[in-house]
Amino acid sequence: MKKDDDKTDEQFLRSHNRSGYSSMVMKFENFNLMQFVCYFFFYLLVVIVSLVITSYGPSVTKNSVQTKNVNPKSYEWIIEREISNLERLNQPISSSIQLENTKDLIVSANVFLTVKVYGLPKDSKGVVKPKLLSNSTHKRKIFCKAKAKCVPIRLMEEPFLRYDSYRVNVLMKRNFTTNFFTKITINWKIRNTKITIFETFFRYSYLMASLIIILITTRSCKDIPSGLFSTEQKWIAYLLPCLVLYNNPFSTLSLFIPSPANDIFQALVSLLFLHLLVLFVLCLIDNHRVPLLQRKWYKFYLPKILLLTISFLSIFIVYTKERLKREEDMLYTSIFDFSGIKHIGVLLILIVIILIIWIFAGSIITYIKLKKIQTQMKKFKFFLAINFFTFIIFAILFFIRVGGRKNNTTGIYLSTYTVFNFYIYFLVLAYLPSKQFKSKIHKIIQNSSKGDTLDQQVIDNLNFDGIEKKNKSNLNNDFDMEEIENDQNNDFFLSEKND
Template sequence: MATKLKRTEGKIAPMRLYTLSKRHFVLVFIVFFICFGVIVLIGIAGPEIITSRALPPISPTTKGNLTSPLKLQTPGLSTYNQELWLTCHFEQNSVVEIRKNVSMMVTISGVMQDTSVPNIRVYPHNHTRSLHCANRLCDEIIVLHLGYLNYTEYVITVTFYNLMSSEFPIKDVNFTLKMYNASFSQVEIWFRFIFVVFTFMVTCLFAHSLRKFSMRDWAIEQKWMSILLPLLLLYNDPFFPLSFLVSSWFPGMLDDLFQAIFLCALLIFWLCVYHGFRVQGERKFLTFYLPKLIIVGLLWLAAVTLGIWQTVNELHDPTYQYRVDTSNFQGMKIFFLIVGSVYILYLVFLIVRACSELKNMPYFDLRLKFLTGLTFIVLIISIVIIYLRFGANILQDNFVAELSTHYQNSAEFLSFYGLLNFYLYTLAYVYSPSKNAVYESQLKDNPAFSMLNDSDDDVIYGSDYEEMPLQNGRANKSKYQDESDSD
């Protein structure tokens, strides 16, 4: 017979989840899908994120010799353009498939308002790019990337070596400038601000709803929501407008750091909640939290290390690409995938154990089904968006952030941001106490709320009386009464 654990004393913090009917649950999911659908439609109607401007093609017939320096000048730029990429692709006269390494030297100068031309870097940068050509066209290569813009115009000088040969007859060299659309930057500022305001309001309302309950009496979901909502505020980045006021890499790095912290906190939340459903009472740090922190901490460390690595190298060398350091990045990619696989297996194990042990437990079964259902919907939508964006090559060349990993239109940006924000808003609403939530002392005599008066331990393990067979209930009850009378 299971031993009854010590009952939780004092007040409890009931959740709105307990009072929602099936109709209300359906309404919650409908509102979630409506909000997400509206934000997707707004994104579809919004501007493109990346705008391209093709420079006049350069051919051997007009230039004379492609091994001489090619001087390129950008149009007028503003801070709303955020970043700048210079790409090029070659057109050849032969239809034969060719693979060739081409060396190039790049020098960058920034044009200030007084028309002076200071060098951004003291020395030119030399790199080798691998070309693959087929059917007269070659794959596009990235010549350089500027993570932030200090100047209104740039003068870029590109010199190619060992380019011309009889096996590689070049018809044209096409350079393309790619940058953020200024219209999208304004949309991004406004929607980030809107999400920041809504998240702040939801955080305050959630904290206000729990004000009359002691923190030790909060459910594990409520404790985690009090952590995730402030982190969601940072994920929306209230400091984002600094990117357009300060010509520095720091605001962009801060934004990436906030996103990594929030996403990893969300991963820990899922592990802790699914495990916490089965582990009641005191949850020790070493046995309960530490393994989860180690797994997710390794994922966070890998993501932050890659981001800092890429940023630092690009600050010293705008022509830097992670492919020139393939061995180190390949090792980091394998490490990330191994740790990610361990996390997925651990999460699936916890979900299966929770479903098998708590499927017949009232209220716990409800909490488990709601969190699993909503999270599953969010993950499916995220996978669909990611697949539509990257296809089957998501784990190949898109591992490190570069031009190919940036959002291509406003719908992709708003879909990801809106999905996570509405997910947390929905959880905050369902996990917050209702307006008429009262203290345990006011409910203990009402049999309709008997389950709310029991602690989590009582629900899982049951009391001694609940463990007795139904057919022996009366006999046991009479026995207890006789013993009481004899006393």
């Protein structure tokens, strides 16, 4: 095989910009088996250590339980409870009501709740002047197992604390006769002040790490013509700014500015990042299988974007509607009070099923088609491996959060931020250009009398991904995979040979 050092500048650039696939040599392509194992082991180790560190942090919430005995034969119960001495760091605050079933029978029935929520500010003389924040009536269903506490019913939720004391007045009406209930519990949940500080520290740590990764990436790729960037590196350029927004540098504003815009912005950037990440996975799976000239936007990108846009808009609209509705009605919950929530839920379940089938089926088909293209197979195996490890981590965390008993720890609460951040960090570091490739590019720039116009002189003389313009009209979209493999074996920069 002709070595890279023996090639002219244009031959080198053409050999690394092939018709079928992007082919900048990335760091992970120089890894042998042992280096691959060490890289993934280090990835798992860093994620696990960070989760262990967060798991020893303070609990997320503090509970304040207030119980009242009631007449089991009455059709109406009135409860009034207060909570005081709150700080800004305690936000958000929520309250729920819970009945206790004393009989050996299962209970499922409807009740009507009228809830008034008051803020309790004090004037200059220290006199409390209640301010009505919400007054609403809704129908709710209570469900109780035999001789057990019923499922809690949320009464109110205040995302930001405008007052240091709150009061709820609850009127519960029922239209069924039973003497099963003798106690009613009001449960207040507030954020632990320590977790607010702890979360802020972690958010800004990840934010600084993301900015450092961006600087490393920019410095590593600054002298390389953009025409040689691989698809993976172009995607990383989109994901990194979204990761910065996902870490939300404006999160602390909610402590000082009582506005629903803070929560809506957090939901917006989180949903945008997650859906862009899914789009990245779908496109990378198909990208390894479909050569560039076969990627028609209406076939390759449009179905993915359309599917994820429907999911994004459905979730974001429902969340925004509920968040704004709670400004006037703190008892409002989309699950019970939004008639279209069932249809949206079914739609989202179908989208999730389609995406799962797409990812698994696409991975299998791509793996089969790439058996003859070793350079692409190596990239695809790496991509599958890091996504598989990440999926396993999320599956374990999901089991701990849903099935485990200890679901109030910081480790579980911050696990999403931790895994997503390190997933992107390790992808970026693996997709950086290799030292040998950068060295050759630097030599080309130094040998060029007009290094700043290298793209125009060489890259622009080629069509997208390296096919000469004069032959573009004669191209057939149906690539011969064996021919591409032969081109790669003859022209691609294989690190093993150079080592």
